[in-house]
Amino acid sequence: MKKRLFKTFFNELNKTPPYNEKSNELEIQLKEQDISTHYEQSLTTFKSIFSYPQNTDIKVREFTIRSLNRRAFIIFISTMVDHKSIQDSIVEKLIENQVPSGNIADIISYPMERTAANIGEITDYICGGVTALFIDGDSQCYIFETTKVRGRGIEKTDNEIIVKGAKESFNERVADNIGLLRKKIKNENLIVESKVISKRSRNDVFLVYEKDLVNDKLLQKIKERLDSIDSDKILDLSILEQHLEERPRSLFPTILYTERPDRAASYIEEGHIILLMSNSPSCLIMPATFWSLIHSPEDHYLRTPYGNFIRILRFAALFVAVFTSSLYIAITNYHVGMIPPDLLMAIAGTRERVPLPSIIEILMMEMAFELIREAGLRVPSPIGPTIGIVGALILGQAAVQANIISPIVIIVIALSGLSSFIISDISMNFAIRLARFLFIFAAGFLGIYGATAFFMASLFYLVSLKSFGIPYFAPMTPHSISSKDLIVRHVPFKERFRPGYLKPKDLVRQRKG
Known part of the structure; x- marks a missing residue:
């Protein structure tokens, strides 16, 4: 009976015509047409499209061009344009001109961007912050680039901070x-x-x-x-x-x-x-590629020995961030024989009163570290660092004194968490943080064998990735001509080639001296 009811319901559902959201068909057809040479018709059309005067920041200015004895109007979005330029360079020039000239470019001193005739195209221009001029009898309108969108100036970057090198960053304009x-x-x-x-x-x-x-x-x-x-x-x-x-x-x-x-x-x-x-x-x-996501712009601003030191430190921190927690779980749970006797006794002494398995300890502290990190980012700037430091100190101290967490776990989590901060790219940083949890579960399931198997599977997966047809580990694999700027970079005058995997039209960056 139930099967029959479900079958009837799905049959009726399939008979129902799909709902398609449609915009105003008349407006769509209107935008496909060209403007009229009749003044009143063009004025009515664009007032209707922009819902004037209901739309308060849409401005329409009507006037007469005396030298041509023809009516005209301009339309623009007041919140996106430079009003002074419109008044001084467009409107006043047209009204005050006394020389009879049919060429608008001879009358207006403002640089004319282009002309347009299609209603939809003109609408898109106006929405982008330009000013459109319509003249009675003309089959096209005149477009002026008067955009002046308010925004912040050019400042320092917040995420990719470097000590030596340029400090400018992009803004919203x-x-x-x-x-x-x-x-x-x-x-x-x-x-x-x-x-x-x-x-x-x-x-x-x-x-x-x-x-x-x-x-x-x-x-x-x-x-x-x-x-x-x-x-x-x-x-x-x-x-x-x-x-x-x-x-x-x-x-x-x-x-x-x-x-x-x-x-x-x-x-x-x-x-x-x-x-x-x-x-x-x-x-x-x-x-x-993987290498471009790991590299930092500061690597090339520093002298070669210094840049290579920072880069090697970054690669080491990458492995520390990914493997420290998982190796601790694997060794303490499955491979105790790998630990020197003195260190083993020290670890056993700190864990003597801790009732929880090491994987639960690690997961609790990893989650606590991530919570503190995110809380420090979301709260107002003046108190963010304070919350991070105080939260970490209080949480760690209280957990150790309550015999919930062993002191060595605090060291492991702190080392792993701090190492993840050295990866400057936001997306790669998130990938490393999430991968750390996956390695923890793999090590908790099969020890070092589980972590190793998962690492090999991850390598196979990374090799399979492509970015617009370019292999993720290029130019290391598959090998191609490049400046060999991977783990260690050469001195600038040795970097002769552009990346071969891009197949650029000019492969040689600089000739041999």
Whole structure:
């Protein structure tokens, strides 16, 4: 009986026509048309599209061009434009001009961006902060770049902090971000290409690359991936990143996210492609490999011995962060014979009154460390560090005195947690933190054998990852020509080649001296 009821229900459900959300069809058809040469019709059309005067920041200014004896109007969004430029360079010039000239460019001193005739195209321009001028009798309107969006200035980066090197970071104004890149790359081959993504928000994404370096197939692949996005809104690069990744559920990132224009410029000059977006104080670098996610921009600002020391320390910290907790569990639970007798007695003495197994101890303290880390980030800045330090001291001290946690576990967790902070990339940092828990469970299940097996499986998985067709461990495997800037970097004049796995048009960075 129940099966029959369920069958009837699903049959009725399948008969129901699917619900499709549709926008106003009349407005869609209207946007596909060209503007009218009749003044009143154009004015009525755009007032209707922008819901004027209900939409309070939409401004329409009507006037007469005396020299032409023709009526005209401008329309703009007041919260996104420079009012003084509109008044001084556009409106006053048109009203006060006495020389009869049919060419608008001869009358207006403001740089004319372009002309447009399609209603939908003009609407998109106005939504982007430009001013549109309509003149009675003209079959096209005149577009002026009057955008002036308010935002913060160029400041220091908060996440990728370095001691030696440039301190500038991207901000939310894409014009500023492009200017920062052009300031560093003074080359006529630097291309800034825009594409519109998302259906309703109509967000602009800017591809930045050097046309005499970039691989055309790689560029085309990224453009196709952008064109395939089917979404109503993508408001930030962080969301766009998840749409572009080949494996969005992967633990490890395959796109490099950075707030530093100097880092972005260095990758552009190697043949990479970066994406910029309005309202995003960062950029996406594509493709990205494991090595680029581990490296820090400061490595190249320091002298070679110092940079290599920091880089080797970072790789060592990577292994410490991943394996310290799991090795402690494996050795104390399964491989006690590996511990020297004196150290074994010391560990046994500290654990004498602790009632919990070592894996529970580790998991409790790992979770406590993560809670303190996140709490320190979310609370207001002046008290964040205080909460982190006080919370860690009080929690650790109380846990040891209550005989819930052994002192050596506090040392293990502190060493593991501090080592994870040395990974500067946010996404890779999260991947290391999550991988640490997986290794803890593997070691708790089968000891060192479990941790080793999981490590081998992780390597196989990482080797299978690709970023826009580029293997994750390139140029180490598969091997290709490069500057060999992997674990240890050479002195600058020895780095002769660009990354071969990108197949750039110019592989040689500098000739032999």
